[in-house]
Amino acid sequence: MMRLSGRLRSSLIIGLQGIRARKLRTLLSMVSLFLGVLAVVVVQAGASIAERALMSDLELTNGIDGTxxxxxxxxxxxxxxxxxxxxxxxxxxxxxxxxxxxxxxxxxxxxxxxxxxxxxxxxxxxxxxxxxxxxxxxxxxxxxxxxxxxxxxxxxxxxxxxxxxxxxxxxxxxxxxxxxxxxxxxxxxxxxxxxxxxxxxxxxxxxxxxxxxxxxxxxxxxxxxxxxxxxxxxxxxxxxxxxxxxxxxxxxxxxxxxxxxxxxxxxxxxxxxxxxxxxxVDSRKERGKELSLMRLIFFSMAGLVLLIGVAGILNVGLATVGERVEEFALRRAVGTPRSLLAGIVLAETLLTGLLTAAAAIAASAAALKVVSTLLGDSQPLLHDVQFPWEAGVAGIIAGLVAGILGGFVPALRAAGIPIATVMRA
Amino acid sequence: MSEPLIELTGITKVLKGQSEPRTILDGVDLTVREGESVAVVGRSGSGKSTLLSVVGLFDRPDAGRYLLAGQDISRLRERRAAKLRSSHFGFVFQRFFLLKHLTAAQNVAMALVNGQGWPRRERRRRVLAALDQVGIAHLAKNRPAKMSGGEQQRVAIARALVRNPRVLLADEPTGALDTETGTLVIDALLGATENGCGLILVTHDRDHAARMGRILDLADGVLTERVPA
Structure with a gap:
């Protein structure tokens, strides 16, 4: 456990150094991923709000679940x-x-x-x-x-x-x-x-x-x-x-x-x-299939947008590894294990994914607040609506998944760079 | 006489993947003892760097036996090789390979960050000691862009020394430096041997080679000891 936490810590520290050293590249990765995570957050928020509205209407006529x-x-x-x-x-x-x-x-x-x-x-x-x-x-x-x-x-x-x-x-x-x-x-x-x-x-x-x-x-x-x-x-x-x-x-x-x-x-x-x-009364169960189908359709669309974001982070990740061949070869030369090298790259993409998720969640929450304030009086669905915590969780998961998917191939590349690269340089 | 640190016997390395396999190292025998400095000289393409790669566990020999401090490590898994690289060897290359976004101290500390969880205070102490050993402790917070070539190479040497290696492998460390700076770098490398560290220096420079305890010639994959004049 100590060893694992040591490597994890090292990965995070070095990953963070990498992000700070390549701010523009990180920003570009974030831009491509931002829309994908935003789509997931918006879809989840929309689905949650729609579900609550539907449940709220059902409660009016049928009664609160459990009654x-x-x-x-x-x-x-x-x-x-x-x-x-x-x-x-x-x-x-x-x-x-x-x-x-x-x-x-x-x-x-x-x-x-x-x-x-x-x-x-x-x-x-x-x-x-x-x-x-x-x-x-x-x-x-x-x-x-x-x-x-x-x-x-x-x-x-x-x-x-x-x-x-x-x-x-x-x-x-x-x-x-x-x-x-x-x-x-x-x-x-x-x-x-x-x-x-x-x-x-x-x-x-x-x-x-x-x-x-x-x-x-x-x-x-x-x-x-x-x-x-x-x-x-x-x-x-x-x-x-x-x-x-x-x-x-x-x-x-x-x-x-x-x-x-x-x-x-x-x-x-x-x-x-x-x-x-x-x-x-069990309206949620009665409408469960309907709600699940609605979520599935929305999430499929959001997933597609997220995939584009993953492709972006993958592209930037591969380019970054290509640029850092000597650094990774050198790290291996001084005894850094392959797993830690892969961990460094994954940590960078994961941190990028998480930062992007945080930005997308903040943007969605702010946008919802603005929309609720502007349109809440005319649209009951949007009146005094709160940002659903499920959307925040979905955004973080989307950021993590995008970070892992987008960082996996670059991490493998980084781990496979031969040490002899530094000898031939 | 001190114990042998490195004992290579009949080491052969064949370069494959070309039209015809090419023998780079052909039954090389080499022994390096504690505190001993050895220069390896030879023409470009004679296999000097390949020899260093095999000694430094970057590459495996195709045949022969490799004993490190009496332990046979001819056939090693990568994970074990990585551990031995970090615990037994220090590397200095012709190019300094300093990460430009890190300070001198952070570049040196890079050799300590590989998951073993060194305490921060101990890391700092070792880094400053290594920088002090090569005479540039005052540059600890400088980034490579603000340092001269000689200073950068000394940071690279400090990075190689920070884990107190048993063997220092230097591949043309003065190749990119002027004579005066190169001499300072060789001084720093020889200074490490005073603590019992073995040194293998690959160089084209006859003067630097002459400062080592022994000079070995590598030609057509065969290593021979040059008899002192």
């Missing part, structure tokens, strides 16, 4: 059990959704069926607990149909909605009589385009409700949707009403991994004869 999701068919009894079991908990949140129309009464909404604002899904109907549904006929009026999701707690612990404006629901205050709604972007778009009266009809509610809009979030849902505290909606519609199969409700509970609430809730639901479906 336990308990789905069940809408059932008034189940709704009561769920609300009574997990109300006030932060490690489990239930969501129950029903159809709602906000705007003029007795008119056909501008987006029948709760379709996205620029799509048309045909006529819509509101259903009642007794099972009868009313077609929303009549003249087209100023009303927006949306899915109204009642929450028992802050769901952002599981689905990190991005607040666009206003504020999110506050579950710590007293419930208001006029339910406070947070719209998603599609619903906000509808209310921006159409001026509607603040009157809300919810399937199953006996009275129309006057809602308050308090904020807008990005929830990744293309359909218009509004979020409301379940206890504020309960003044007008009991949870059982939201979970009525006749009104087309949805019921879901999101739980933190290994929370005791899961065991208690499933036991209670099983006792009540409610069928449940439990799953764990």
């Amino acid at each position: 336990r999701v308990l789905d069940m068919p809408p059932n008034p009894q189940a709704a009561d059990i769920v609300v009574s079991t997990i109300a006030g908990r932060s490690d489990a949140v239930a969501s129950m959704a029903a159809s709602a129309i906000i705007g003029e009464p007795g008119v056909q909404p501008v987006n029948p069926g709760g379709s996205p604002m620029d799509e048309n899904w045909g006529s819509s109907s509101i259903c009642y607990p007794d099972g009868h549904c009313e077609e929303q006929g009549g003249p087209k009026g100023e009303a927006v149909e949306l899915r109204l999701t009642a929450l028992t707690g802050d769901i952002r612990a599981f689905r990190p909605f991005r607040l666009q404006s206003g504020r999110w629901l506050d579950f710590t205050t007293m419930p208001a009589l006029a339910p406070r709604l947070v719209l998603n972007r599609e619903a906000a778009k509808g209310f921006e385009e159409h001026h509607v009266p603040a009157e809300m009809r919810v399937g199953g509610a006996v009275h129309d409700v006057t809602p308050q809009f308090i904020g807008v979030v990005d929830d990744g849902d293309p359909q218009p949707r509004a979020y409301v505290r379940v206890d504020e909606l309960a003044n007008w519609l009991p949870p059982g009403g939201l979970a009525d199969p006749n009104t087309g409700g949805e019921m879901r509970v999101m739980l933190a991994p290994s929370t005791p609430a899961e065991r208690v809730l499933t036991a209670k639901l099983r006792g009540a004869g409610v069928e449940t479906y439990l799953s764990t």
